[in-house]
Amino acid sequence: MTAKVITDDVEALSVAAALAEEFRVGAPERDAERRLPGPELDRLSASGLLAVTVPAAHGGADVRQETLAEIFRLLASADASLAQIPQSHFVYVNVIRRQGTDEQKEFFFGEVLAGRRFGNAQSEAGTRHVQDIRTRLKPRPDGSYVLTGVKQYATGALFAHWIPVLARAEDDNLQVAYVPRDAEGVTVVDDWDGMGQRTTASGTVRLDAVHVPADRVLPHHLTFQGPQLHGAVAQLLHAAIDTGIAGGALAEAVEFVRAKSRPWFESGAETAAEDPLLIQRFGELALQVRASEALLRDAARTVDAARADLTDNSAAEASIAVASAKVQAAQAAVEVASSLFEVSGTRSALDSLGLHRHWRDARTHTLHDPSRWKIQHIGRYVLNGTRPPRHGLL
CATH class of the missing domain: 2.40.110.10 (Butyryl-CoA Dehydrogenase, subunit A, domain 2)
Known part of the structure; x- marks a missing residue:
């Protein structure tokens, strides 16, 4: 397998934007038919995006976490399933970066630069909790x-x-x-x-x-025996996926209402897009998406700052910033994807249109780990200065 080698953040974002538009076209059909995205993943591998966090010393672009989060947001706005697949890839590239020997780094970073993909085998069913690993x-x-x-x-x-x-x-x-x-x-x-x-x-x-x-x-x-960003980076990518789902759902709602919706007869409007109540609701939904995108950028920049100067305090700040972004993004993804039908009307519920995939993706992905515990850690940190625990889910 051969893959392009991306050299910097600007190129990475350009490639991600182009791939997102390409993947957007077939997303409804892939979902409806449950057609697994093998060819699309091969395109992702060949694009070089999967290697953008490889350290510069090993030939990679070593992009900022802000760039990585934006890559995931772009991909998820087009196809949330496709965006979710490489999330673990980057998590386990990060493990090699932190815990690998020089020989392991040389070998595995070479594999990643060649376009090879990491999956994951983490969770187990029937155990006491997610951290109870029996393998x-x-x-x-x-x-x-x-x-x-x-x-x-x-x-x-x-x-x-x-x-x-x-x-x-x-x-x-x-x-x-x-x-x-x-x-x-x-x-x-x-x-x-x-x-x-x-x-x-x-x-x-x-x-x-x-x-x-x-x-x-x-x-x-050993990852969790000192200040670490393992959990913050992993959760940042989940937050980016939720933010992408919210933005993708809003964009489809806008397109549908402009092209296919009729105004409610009591509005007096000529088109649905001129209905004042719809305008109000779109404004509210846009605020949810903008808030999610802003918190995602802030969280990513906080992680980047912590990477440059990793201490207990900077790691805590990063975890709390990411937790805040994740809570907001999860709420926005579910609300916007559900409200898509509210603003678009009866026709939007047709199964053949596939608009429900946004809500199903949002509702499924946001179950990954509970927001309520993130809010607990945010509250403890703000009120009492209690640093969040060191684990891979925060």
Whole structure:
């Protein structure tokens, strides 16, 4: 596989904008038919976008987090399922950046620059909570490992070249094992049945005594032993996806009302776009989208500032800024995607139009982790100066 090498932030945003417009065209049909976006992901790989966070020392553009968030916002405004698939890719590129040895960085950053994709195998069903990881890495006499477990909600795994797997070693410390998608003992099952994000193929990964060389395992538990931005970066991308959904839904509502809606007879307006009550509602929805976009930019800039000077305080500021953006974006995505029908009228509910995909995507994606806990951490920080905890969901 060959991929273009993007050199800077400006080029990255230009490529992302062009791809978003390309992906927008087929998004309703892919959703309606649950047609998995293999060709589109190959286009994404070839574009070089998947390598934009590779450090400059290893040949990458090392773009700002503000740029990365905007890339995800653009893609999600076109197709939220497609935008969700590479979210874990960037998270696990970040793990290599922080915890990889020089040799691991050289190898895996080379893979990323060549266009190869990381999936994920993180979550497990039937455990006590999301942090309860039962998948195990058992050492072998030669220093390698045997990996065994079952993972759910494995977005990106079906399309991946490498599947990063969260697992616990014998000492119960959390590790990430980078496993080839086609390794013996790896089975990826396309059993995702979500009402939204239908083409993410977020199904099951089964790991049956998979052999893992020692140099394919990274000590993820060390990530959380000091100031870190792992969770902030991961959540920033989720916030960008929600913000993109809200913006995409508003844009479709505007287009529909201008072209296809009729004014309510009591308004006295000649067109739906001149109806004063619709104008009022569009103003309210636009404020939600603008607030989400502004908080997303602010959060990304705060993460960038923390990357430049990482301390307990700067990491806390970044986590709180991202949490604020995520809460606002989640609320906006659900409200705007639902209100699309309110402002567009009865015809907009036709299944053949596919406008409901925005609401289904919003409602599904915003369930990823609860906003109520983010609000708790924001309140504790503002009122008592309590720094948020160090984990990957904040």
